[in-house]
Amino acid sequence: MESRIERIKKQLHGASYKLTPQREATVLVLLENEEDHLSAEDVFLLVKEKAPEIGLATVYRTLELLTELKIVDKINFGDGVSRYDLRQEGASRFHHHLICIECGKVAEIQEDLLGDVEKIVESRYGFTVKDHWLTFHGVCQSCKSSGNESKK
Ligand SMILES: [Zn+2]
Ligand SMILES: [Zn+2]
Numbered sequence: 001m002e003s004r005i006e007r008i009k010k011q012l013h014g015a016s017y018k019l020t021p022q023r024e025a026t027v028l029v030l031l032e033n034e035e036d037h038l039s040a041e042d043v044f045l046l047v048k049e050k051a052p053e054i055g056l057a058t059v060y061r062t063l064e065l066l067t068e069l070k071i072v073d074k075i076n077f078g079d080g081v082s083r084y085d086l087r088q089e090g091a092s093r094f095h096h097h098l099i100c101i102e103c104g105k106v107a108e109i110q111e112d113l114l115g116d117v118e119k120i121v122e123s124r125y126g127f128t129v130k131d132h133w134l135t136f137h138g139v140c141q142s143c144k145s146s147g148n149e150s151k152k
Pocket of ligand 2: 031102103140141
């Protein structure tokens with residue numbers, strides 16, 4: 001984790017930003033909760049534990065900056081809440097999500113399954129793809145095995 005924060009620090013420096021203690025606390029929270037999809041308020045509450053003097057506006061600005069630098073992606077799963085999701089290092093595309101319609105769990109697929117789809121889009125529509133977001137809606141394995149699925 002140490003080296004990852006160092007690399008994020010370099011990314012910030014490369015864009016002429018400093019990794020201030022407030023920014024560092026925000027990045028650490030994102031790294032520690034990498035599996036989660038935290039809203040700005042969620043991040044703020046966790047950052048406050050490390051840096052009690054920090055304000056929501058500062059956390060919010062940091063998240064916007066990290067989004068701009070493509071260190072995180074801002075996503076919305078249709079509930080109207082913006083969530084912040086760390087992008088895998090060196091990934092040119094955003095990871096895919098599986099959302100369970102029964103329990104609400106969000107899982108991630110880090111492998112990119114859309115390479116061929118992008119080729120079709122490029123050749124058939126003359127469109128150069130830079131990124132994509134893919135969210136699958138369905139029933140997760142644990143809901144299936146606990147039989148929740150049959151109730152609906
Ligand atoms: Zn994610
Ligand atoms: Zn489920």
